[in-house]
């Protein structure tokens with residue numbers, strides 16, 4: 001606390017990201033990163049891009065990247081916004097589309113950054129309880145006063161809401177923006193991007209951090225009609241003209257173009273997820289059906305916090321949320337095959353000691 005802090009610093013309740021441990025030889029299954037490296041084409045492009053032009057500012061309009069994203073997602077470049085990770089896109093979207101005094105809605109169990117942004121901007125929000133099976137009660141999101149946001153699949157549960165249900169939320173909020181945060185959509189869900197021409201209130205947010213193995217590069221996208229995109233650009237250009245650096249632009253274009261590598265790594269993760277879920281079920285775990293690159297699991301006898309601590313002692317980091325309704329669960333990011341084998345082995349050891 002400092003006497004120099006502005007009122008807004010006092011109001012903030014900053015997000016706490018998962019641990020980024022410094023030790024070697026740990027198995028990191030706590031922040032939903034991709035276990036596979038970025039495409040070799042991305043790494044080659046980045047090496048080539050590390051050249052004398054770094055003395056120049058990057059493009060403030062990132063046209064080349066907008067073109068690549070538009071081609072990849074079958075939209076037009078003026079329907080795309082690029083940010084420094086989807087967290088930044090979310091931060092701009094809250095400011096661009098939600099208004100003080102109008103209550104916005106998101107699920108009670110969801111990505112914890114939403115309440116952080118709401119508090120930062122002084123927005124009122126209502127946390128709509130998920131149903132007991134952790135699915136989204138769609139009707140509770142109809143006719144919202146200030147707008148709606150939720151991830152699909154949801155985090156940290158991994159539970160997916162079919163596109164027809166997303167569409168119902170859009171239809172029942174014709175005058176408010178509905179933001180669908182699709183950070184994990186590539187691991188088995190169907191994207192709402194194809195609905196942006198039909199619904200002018202829809203903003204879809206995606207990221208290269210998860211399915212393209214580029215959490216370290218910081219690239220996120222928003223897709224929506226061009227007036228929504230213009231709103232985001234107005235906010236961005238009121239903060240910083242150059243949110244995307246030269247190397248990030250180069251790497252992101254290469255990642256979007258390497259569709260073969262993307263499809264391969266995504267399939268490997270989906271296969272591992274299904275295999276691990278089956279193994280865990282045999283060990284007495286309850287597993288929510290996930291369409292993400294993580295599983296939300298609880299053991300019928302072993303408390304989640306004990307499991308989390310014992311795994312950590314063995315150098316395996318998973319995420320535990322000490323919060324009502326979900327404190328019986330741990331969230332397990334899907335790692336590579338060796339990591340998952342080691343995880344299953346250590347869980348068996350913990351269960352039998």
Ligand SMILES: Cc1ncc(COP(=O)(O)O)c(C=O)c1O
Pocket residue numbers: 031032084085086087088111151155181183206207208209215219220
């Ligand atoms: C639901 C959800 N949205 C957005 C993000 C942010 O991703 P990034 O800023 O890396 O694009 C995350 C990261 O874990 C997430 O879980």
